[in-house]
Amino acid sequence: MQLYWHGAEQEWVGAVLRAVTNSHVSGEPLQRRARQAGSPAGVWATLRRWRRRTRERDELARLSAHDLHDLGISKAEVWAEAGKWFWQE
16 A cells, blocks of 8 residues: 655554554564563553554544545444454554
């Protein structure tokens, strides 16, 4: 898919696409993230991740039918993703 937007709009679309496709990977091995989860930094990282998911899903739900068509995403996919709880990947 070719995006013709630039700057902040392109980053926003990328974030929305990651939310839909679940392709965002933090780069950290899962075991390290699990070990750090109990630390204060791990707690903050988890809260930030949950907040980011909530924002991305809210933004995704607000996209127009035209935008969804341009991105190749169906309304059913949007509702499936937007209907998840913040802790669900």
